Amino acid sequence: MRIRLKNTLFLFAGMLIGILLMGCSGTKSLSDKNSVWVGSWSTAPQLVEPHNMPPAPGLTDNTIRQIVRVSIGGDMVRLRFSNAFSKSPVEMKSVAIAQVSEGSSIDVSSQKVLKFNKTVSVTMNPGGEVFSDPLKFNLKPGSLIAITIHFGQTSPDVTGHPGSRTTSFILPGNNISSADFSGSVKTDHWYVIQGIDVKASKNSKAVAILGNSITDGRGSGTNKQNRWPDILSAKLLANESTKNIGVLNLGIGGNCVVRGGLGPTALERFDRDILSQSNVHWLIILEGINDIGGIKSREEAEKVSTELIQAYQQMIDKAHSKGILVYGATILPFAKSFYNTPERQIARDKVNDWIRSSGKFDAVIDFDKIMRNPNDVKTILPDMHDGDFLHPNEAGYKRMGENVDLGLFK
Numbered sequence: 001m002r003i004r005l006k007n008t009l010f011l012f013a014g015m016l017i018g019i020l021l022m023g024c025s026g027t028k029s030l031s032d033k034n035s036v037w038v039g040s041w042s043t044a045p046q047l048v049e050p051h052n053m054p055p056a057p058g059l060t061d062n063t064i065r066q067i068v069r070v071s072i073g074g075d076m077v078r079l080r081f082s083n084a085f086s087k088s089p090v091e092m093k094s095v096a097i098a099q100v101s102e103g104s105s106i107d108v109s110s111q112k113v114l115k116f117n118k119t120v121s122v123t124m125n126p127g128g129e130v131f132s133d134p135l136k137f138n139l140k141p142g143s144l145i146a147i148t149i150h151f152g153q154t155s156p157d158v159t160g161h162p163g164s165r166t167t168s169f170i171l172p173g174n175n176i177s178s179a180d181f182s183g184s185v186k187t188d189h190w191y192v193i194q195g196i197d198v199k200a201s202k203n204s205k206a207v208a209i210l211g212n213s214i215t216d217g218r219g220s221g222t223n224k225q226n227r228w229p230d231i232l233s234a235k236l237l238a239n240e241s242t243k244n245i246g247v248l249n250l251g252i253g254g255n256c257v258v259r260g261g262l263g264p265t266a267l268e269r270f271d272r273d274i275l276s277q278s279n280v281h282w283l284i285i286l287e288g289i290n291d292i293g294g295i296k297s298r299e300e301a302e303k304v305s306t307e308l309i310q311a312y313q314q315m316i317d318k319a320h321s322k323g324i325l326v327y328g329a330t331i332l333p334f335a336k337s338f339y340n341t342p343e344r345q346i347a348r349d350k351v352n353d354w355i356r357s358s359g360k361f362d363a364v365i366d367f368d369k370i371m372r373n374p375n376d377v378k379t380i381l382p383d384m385h386d387g388d389f390l391h392p393n394e395a396g397y398k399r400m401g402e403n404v405d406l407g408l409f410k
Contacts, residue, residue, distance in 0.1 A: 035199050037078070037278040039206040040070040040139065042195035042248040043161040044273045046263035047085035052162035054170065055185050059154045063175040065104055066147045066168045066190055069225045071233045071246040073141035076199035079114060079132045081192050083124035084272070085159040090192060091123045091152030094176045097137060100144035104169040105180035112137055113176075126155070129194065139198050141237050147193055150176045160191035163216040163253040167223055188222060197278045198246075205281035206246035207409065208274050210266055210315075212287050214332065215251030219386030219393050226394055231401020242409050248277055256290045258307045267311055275322055282409060283319050284365060285312065286329035289390075292347045293339040301343040305350040316360055327408060328361035330368035335378035337390035345378060363408055370403045371396065
C-alpha cells in the first residue's frame with residue numbers, strides 16, 4: 001500500500017511539473033507573440049572620407065568606445081554593425097555595451113559582452129554587415145549607451161558615419177573592460193556601428209527620418225544630442241500615448257536625393273537605410289536642398305525639380321508597399337546663404353508646392369513655414385541659423401523638433 005501510494009505521489013508530482021512547464025512554455029510563447037523588434041537608434045553608414053578617418057593609433061588591434069543616445073527602451077537588445085563600404089574584412093574581437101556614467105566612463109556593473117552566432121568575435125566581410133545575438137540588457141529610454149569594440153585587423157577604407165556630433169574614444173590594445181578611457185584619443189565620428197534594436201510590446205513602432213545635414217545635425221551641439229530628431233524623440237517619450245515610438249536618424253551631411261553629394265544618394269540607400277529598419281511605421285523625408293544647390297541654370301532648375309519630385313514618388317511608393325506612412329517635410333528657406341540664386345529659388349518653390357499640394361504624402365510637415373522670417377519669407381529666421389543662413393542652430397533645431405505634431409504618430 002505504501003509503495004502504491006508512493007508511486008501515485010510520484011506520478012501526481014510528475015503530472016504537476018509537466019503542467020507547470022507547459023504553462024511556462026505557453027507564457028513564453030505568448031510573450032514572444034506580443035513583442036517585436038523595434039529600432040531604438042540608427043545611423044546611416046557611408047564611406048568615411050580621408051579627413052574623417054580614425055586618428056592614430058587607429059582601429060586595428062585597438063579599442064574604441066562610441067556613445068549613442070537611444071530612444072525607446074526595453075530589456076532585450078541586438079546591435080547592427082556595417083562594413084558596407086569597405087573593400088577588406090573587419091574583425092571585431094569583442095564588443096560590449098554599457099550604460100554611460102559620464103563622458104567616456106561607464107557603469108561597469110551594467111556592461112555586457114555581445115555574441116555573434118554564440119561567439120564573442122566576428123569578422124565582417126567586405127560589403128557586409130552583422131547583427132549581434134539577442135542580449136538581455138536594461139536599455140533605459142532616452143539613455144546614453146557606450147558601445148566598446150576591441151578590433152583585430154581592420155580595413156584601410158572604413159565604413160562609418162562622420163557626422164556623429166558625438167565624441168568617440170580610442171585606446172591602444174584591448175581595453176574592452178576599462179571603466180573609463182582616460183588618456184584616450186578623441187574623435188567626433190562613429191565607425192562601423194549602425195543600429196540598436198530593442199524587443200518591445202507589439203504596439204511599439206519606429207519613425208525613420210531620411211535627410212541631409214539638417215537632419216544629421218550640422219549646427220547642433222557636440223555631445224548635446226539636440227538635433228531636431230533628438231528633440232522630437234524626447235517629445236514622443238514624454239507623451240504617454242507616444243512613449244513607445246522609436247526615432248531613427250538617417251541623415252547624412254552633404255547628401256543628395258538623385259545624384260552627387262556625400263554618401264550614397266537617398267534613392268540608392270533607401271532600401272538599406274529605411275526599409276531594412278525594424279518595425280518602421282512612419283517615414284519623414286526632409287531632403288533635396290543639396291540637389292537644388294547644384295543647379296546652374298533655369299533649364300536645369302526645371303530638370304532637377306522634376307527629378308526630385310519623381311524620386312519622392314518612388315520612395316513614397318516603396319514605403320507604401322511596406323505599409324509605411326510617408327510625411328513630406330518642406331525644404332527650409334536659404335536666401336542669403338551660399339546656395340542662393342534665382343534659379344535655385346524657383347526649384348525650391350516648385351518642389352515645396354508639390355510637397356504641400358500634390359496629395360502624394362500622407363501628411364506634410366511644413367518646416368519652411370516654421371523656420372522662415374515672416375518679414376522675408378525666402379530667408380530663415382535671423383536667430384535660428386548657424387551663421388550661414390542655411391543650417392539651423394541649436395535654437396532652430398529645438399523649434400523644428402517641438403513643432404512636429406505628435407498627432408501624426410497615433
